[in-house]
Each structure stands twice: as structure tokens, then as C-alpha cells.
Amino acid sequence: MCGIVGYIGEKNAVEIIMSGLHRLEYRGYDSAGVAVIHNGAMACVKSLGKLVALDAKLEENTLAGRIGIGHTRWATHGAPSERNSHPHFDGPMEIAVVHNGIIENFQELREQLKSEGAEFRSDTDTETIAHLVRKYYTGDLFAAVKRALADVEGAYAIGVIAQDHPDLLVAARHGSPLIVGLGAGEAFIASDVPAIMKYTKDVLYVEDGHVCAITRDGCRVEDLHGNPVAVTPSHVDWDEAAAEKEGYPHFMLKEIHQQPDVIRNTLRGRVEEGSDAVSFPDMNIAEEELEACQKIVIVACGTAWHAGMVGKYLIERFAQVDVELDLSSEYRYRDPAVPPNTIMIPVSQSGETADTLEAIRVAKRKGARVAAIVNVVGSSVARESHGVIYQQAGPEIGVASTKAYTSQCTALALFTIWLAQIRAQMTKDEAQGMIAQLRELPDKMQWILDHQEDIVRCANDPKYRDAQSALYLGRSYNFPSALEGALKLKEISYIHAEGYAAGEMKHGPIALVTEQLPVVCVAVQGDTYEKMVSNIQEIRARNGTVLSIATVGDDRIRAHSDDVLYVPACPEPFSPILVALPVQLLAYYIAANRGCDVDQPRNLAKSVTVE
């Protein structure tokens, strides 16, 4: 998704904007641009492709200024091209706009503005905003932006500068992420905190419908009607190093290795040492509501949906509550039945996923209470939900989700233990036992990270590395592991991969089995182990190549498998949290061996803020 960075202060705006845009590269983009005001004149440089291309252009074409806006664009309206890249301008090129989101009524506005004489230079929806601001501009930029936005329908985060106002940066938000950073004698805007945390950690999370007049001395906020809004900045405690690679070749690998600490963090503050009591301070759902709850609905997208599936299995088994799991993009359009006493649990790393936000709105309109599992503090999902369980996983930069997934599964496991006790489905002793097992997971994860040789060897083996496609099979709690393994492989290595419930194998996918098809079988110890071994034998009988993921000490499985990757013993319900590591690492090393852009896979964006 698009990334926005803006600056006003005494330093070189271009340097600060470019450094911020580089920090937002994880969001995915196809072109970029920057505009500044210098000596009373607007100047702009844009480029198609990666930021290095813009860096090169900027070297030739030195831009300077103390105020400016920059943007990385992920095309929605109009092909990726230099003319469609941001910033966009009004007719005389005196007002510059960067935008993230989609203006839904842009065709209508464009026709109207054209009939009034505006000449468009791009195919974008964003350019309508620049012309609208010009239309309403009578010397007061802040007023013109507010008036222009009143005509706009859709989602936006915008930054606006004008040649006549070298001391003012205007920003506004409706449905797309935007923050304002406040420094000493300087201020910033950005789509996300890592862009500016090198310069300040005092951050204002801009709310929907708010417009900010930002100067070197601070930020004044009003709603679209001009009513002043009181705001309080937050201090973010992520340090700068947290957003860097820390010596790993890719963010994804770094984030895979962070998982033992991430799981400790997710548990932190929620369970006391030696206690059976779970507490979620921000959850904001009363115990009586959890007791009365008839149904839980989990909505999410992609990897978060796989974590939601682990959650469904856990909650149904241990708390005996009916759980409906749906993709947010389906839930929002299917007019779902929401009986009284329904609790929705949206799961989202970014907290900005458009479909998940809309699913929340649908459920709220129908009377559900919403308690979200979210990583990004202050994100839209967190703010629109009644309560929240923060994952406490730290920033996830790699586009492919890794640590967010295991932390979501852990948060759902903790929630299950809490709910099961409240609903008298679990004794204190049982709860204590399960919490102790959760606490052991980080060390077990570390064991997997310390024993990667077999994973690295398999990822170098041509039968896996050069495969055209792959099948992942799992049962019960590890059906989501199969889905997640296949998603990881396909999204970063571009090998076609399917995840299936192993019990479905004979209902179709077995037709694919040949020597050329690697089948990754999750066969850890548990209730479904013997069934998995039968599936493996059926695959081998058809000359299929089997890569099993099994429990340390299981030598029997070697006889049935071409290769085996081991995870430490663990109760089956929590095993997806361990199995995630070998499937992530296998996908990572295969993708890296194939020379793929692991952190920014083609066509993918970290935060899917439009449908």
C-alpha cells in the first residue's frame, strides 16, 4: 500500500522524506516521488520503480527545501507510471498532494472539475483532490483542504503543501493510516511509525475525519466542520533498532528468529508466574458477557485467518463455545446472522486491513461486541473495536507474516484458557498446566532455530527448491499449519502450493501426486498422528515425495518419508505454534535460494488498506 512521509522544520526535507520512504518500503509500491518548496517555488521529482531509481534522479536533480511531502505509490487507479506517481498538483502546480486510499466518487468529481476548466495530468483519483483544493483556495490552505474533503467520498490519508504557505503542512485522514510526529522545531507526517522514529517518538495517531494544520511548532487539529479537536500525542517505545534488520539478510529471517522473544512478550503481563489467572487489561469485555456469549465469530485475512482457525479449534475444544470462522472479505458481504450475545474477534497484524475493518462495522451494526487481536497499537481495528488484546509482537516489516502469526495463535490460546475458566469448562489446575505448557514454547522454538541444518539442506535440494508446485497436508490443529505453510511458500518463492486437510486428500488432490510433487506432511504426535501416517503411506505408494514434520524422537516416520524436519514434543493443541517455524524457514530458504525478493514479494503489500 502507498506510503506517505512529510516534513516541516529546519533540516533538509528531501533527506528526511527519502529516509522515511525507505523505511516504508515494506508496504509495497511501484513508483515514488517527492515535492518540496524552496525559495518560494514548488519543485518535484518522480520515478517509476524502486526508490533507488528516485535516489539516482535526486542526485542529478538536487532538490532542497525545509518543507516537503513524499510518497511511494501502489497503483489503484491508473497503471504504475511516472505520470501517475505522487505528488499530484493543481493546474498552476502550486499545490501538491500525496494520498493513500481510494476516492470512490473521483470520476464524478473529475468530470465536474474538467467542466470547470481543470486540466488533468494523470489517471489517478488523487489528482482530483489537488484540483478541488485549488477550487476552494482563497488564501487559506487549511480551510481549502477541509472544504475540498467535504466533497470527497472514500478512504484517504493525505498530505498537502502549497507554494504560498512554506510554513504549513496540512494532513487529513479518513480510513487510511496516518500519524503526525512531533519534534523540537520540526514535525513529520507518515503512514507508519518506523518512517520517522529516527527523528521522534512522540506521535499523534490521526483519527478519521480529522484535519491537521502542522507547523514547525506543533499541530492543530480540527474536524471537517472546523470544530477544534483536543489531541494527546503518544510516546512509542519501539526503538529504532527494532525496525532494522539487525544483521539478518532479510527482515523475514530476523522476524522468524525473534519468535521466542515475541511469544514471551505476548504472554507478558497476561499471566503471573505460577498462577492460573489470565488477565487482559485492554479487553474491555466483562466476564458476564463472556459467560453469556452464545457464539464467537473470528474474522481475518490471509495468515491472520489461519491463526483464527487455530483459535477456533482451541476455543471450541476447551471452552465449548460455537465459533464461526470467516474471511473478512466474505463476512462483510454476506449479511451474516448475528444472534444476541455474539462476540466477534477480528485478528489483524496491521490493524488496517480494509476488509477486516468493514467486517467489524457489519458485526457492530448487528449488535456484536468486538474484541480484537491486533499487533499495531492505536491502529484502526484497535480503535474501532470495543476492546483489544495487543499481540505485543513489535513491528513486523517483512511482507510475509511470521512472528505475527505465532503471536496471534498464542494470544488466542491465552484467550481460550481465560474463557474456558470463566465458563467453568477448565479447572484452575488444568489452566495452570496449559499456561505452563505455553511458557515452554519459546525454549522449544529456540531449539528449532538452533537446529536448522535439515531445513537448510532440504531448501537446497533440487526436488524441493526447483519444484513447480507443492502440497501441504495436516489434520486438526495442524490443518491451519498446512494452509500457512503453503501460503508462505507460494507468496515468497512463487512456487504454486496448496494446503489441504489431509482427510480431503482422497477427495481430489491425490490426483496430483507424482514423483515431481513434494508433499509436506505435518505429522506431529497427537490424536491424528496415525491418520497422518496412513496419508503419508498412500502418497509414497504413488511415488510421491514426502517431507514430514514430526516430533523429536519419532524415528518410525523416517521409514515413510524422504526427509523429516523435527520439532520438540508439545501438546497437540499448541503444536501449530512450533510447526510454524520449520514451514516459515523452509519457505524462506527456498525463496532465498531462488533469488526471490523475500521481504517484498512481487504484487504484495504489507498492509492491505483497500479492498
Ligand code: F6R
Ligand atoms: C501473508 C500475510 C497476509 C496477511 C493478511 C492480513 O504472509 O502477511 O496474508 O496476514 O494480509 O493482514 P493483517 O494481519 O495486517 O490484517
